[in-house]
Amino acid sequence: MFRSKWITCVLGVGLVSASVAACDQTKSTSTNDTTGTSTPATDQNATNTTTTHEKLSDSDITQAVERRLFADGTIHDGDVVIKTTDGVVQLIGHTDNLITKKRAELLASTVKGVRSISNRIEVKTPKRADSDIQNEVEHALMFDAAAEAYEIDVTVKDQVVKLTGKVDSWTEQKLAERIAEGVRGVKRVDDQIQVNYDKQRPDSEVLADVQARLRWDALVDQGMLQESVEDGVVTLSGVVGSLAEKLHARNDAWKVVGVKNVKDDDVDVEWWAKRSDLRANRPTYEPDGEIDNAIEDALLIDPRVSSFDIDVSVDGGVVTLKGNVTSLKAKRAAAQLANDTTGVRGVKNLLQVSMTKPPTDAVLADRVRSALLFDPLTSGFELPVTVKDGVATLNGTVNTYTEKAEAEDAASAIAGIKDVKNQIDVKSEVAFVFQEYSYPLSPLVDWKTFRPDKSGTSDASIQSNIANELFWSPFLDSGDINVRVDQGVATLSGTVDTWRERNAATTSAYEGGATIVKNELSVK
Secondary structure (H helix, E strand, O other), X not given: OOOOOOEEEEXXXXXXXXXXXXXXXXXXXXXXXOOOOEEEEEOOOOOOOOOOOOOXXXXXXXXXHHHHHHHHOOOOEOOEEEXXXXXXXXXXXXXXXXXXXXXXXXXXXXOOOOOEEEEEEEEOOOOOOXXXXXXXXXXXXXXXOOOOOOEEEEEEEOOEEEEEEEEOOHHHHHHHHHHHXXXXXXXXXXXXXXXXXXXXOOHHHHHHHHHHHHHHEOOOOOOOEEEEXXXXXXXXXXXXXXXXXXXXXXXXXXXXOOOOEEEEEEEEEOOOOOHHHHOOOOOOOOXXXXXXXXXXXXXXXXXXXXXXXXXXXXXXXXXXXXXEEOOHHHHHHHHHHHHOEOOOOEEEEOOEEOOOOOOOHHHHHHHHHHHHHHOOOOOOOOOOEEEEOXXXXXXXXXXXXXXXXXXXXXXXXXXXXXXXXXXXEEOOXXXXXXXXXXXXXXXXXXXXXXXXXXXXXXXXXXXXXXXXXXXXXXXXXOOEEEEEEEOOEEEXXXXXXXXXXXXXXXXXXXXXXXXXXXXXXXXX
């Protein structure tokens, strides 16, 4: 197997053309990786002064989406066909569970050039009795630390789950829906849960809150977005840089109390838009006190953590979280909400998982086993579970690192689980990388990257794959990034504009096959 000592590639990630600066050893018009996909390449002297943009080819977008989906491992090669027309991606095929169908759509939304998605994946679940599905959905809601208090009725007919009842917010409604979708055998969820607001809010108040949510969401560069509200209906218009950001902006609006509907048909996805323009009007420095207030507001509207008294302090953009929560998932969710707030440079998560009357270890072990059995991504594997002093240990073998991450996520949602020791073995050599934009259908594993200790791929191929991932990430468009690969370890150096871009580069390197990423990128 070929392994170069050092492979250096300077990527013109900031180019506004459909191209990537070629590695110094490459002179041809395209750079091929070992999977046969190609990445457009330019003259190696290309600079960031390009002022025009070329249209990304539909075939290249299709190949990039294929790479993203099939590398995830939940979609199998041949099960789904991807077609792209003028940036509109069609997903056609089948899968055996609802989670994978929706996950495929969200993952595709994180590919540069994707403007919208038509998800025509058919869910062909194994035949199961409606009564068994109903029982498992009810238990899944009951044992989830955030949803156990919801007053929701569950009925099932022909493996379609109908949810009725009342909750206090859109986020609570969506959490219940996600829990039901995560039960094996469910073909579709008919969500008829009603969201009851205490009182009607003036449009001016709703608009101010929508703008604040977008202003403080680090995952959306909203400088070219416009917002309006009439009779509780939010209308978004303007430009964003990726479909993932458009979907995230829509969710931000829905999270505001009093919103009756959100319209985003007039939001255009333009992959070539400069991030400096998309970030217009966003300060380069955020005062610690304002960051603190924004995080506290985010905690109050998220049902996973809203019922807990969490102390937030910020020093130089570094957030410290203290207090008590009842599940590991709540602890991780609080850290995620803080990390996704504009201006945050790091998070110290000192939250403790504790309960006044915690279940016994034996009861917790049974509940974790049930959660793994309910989940369609983990139900087909033998995964022994032990719990000691509230710490769950998972063993066994799965096919992909995504399934390993899903197992940990399922266990972490059980009230009383303080930590998870994930000792599950994996057959695949493809890493799982947490992607914030794919939440809630991406396991919430505290930004862990589950990956093999050693790569079976040459350094040359890893370098090429990383180049592909960096180019096709819509969250990077400025600064030169140097990539060096040695024995599977990728070192990133150079300059980017923001901490979010720096983190996105790390994600791309892991998705490209690096076993370890050393991020030495400087932030302007």
